[in-house]
Amino acid sequence: MPKVPTLPEADRKQAIAALRQYFAANLEEEIGELKAGLLLDFILSELGASVYNQGLADAQGFFEERPRISLRSCIATNSRRPGRVSG
Secondary structure, eight states, X not given: OOOOOXXXXXXXXXXXXXXXXHHHHHSOOOOOHXXXXXXXXXXXXXXXXXXXXXXXXXXXXXXXXXXXXXXXHHHHHHOOOSSOOOX
């Protein structure tokens, strides 16, 4: 059985709050923390590997285009906190 991706506790709490807010604002339905947590677990188990693999592919392309950039400096510069993606 593949390993289900996990999140740091603070990120998990933020994701659960975001799911609850989304349901309330867009689906006019209140869901509790348990349901939101179960939904998050499902999303991570279904999509986590695809998102992870795409991140690896993006990183590989990035470093192939910029061979002189170190991984450490790239991570420090490009790390993002969870939340809404702008664009």
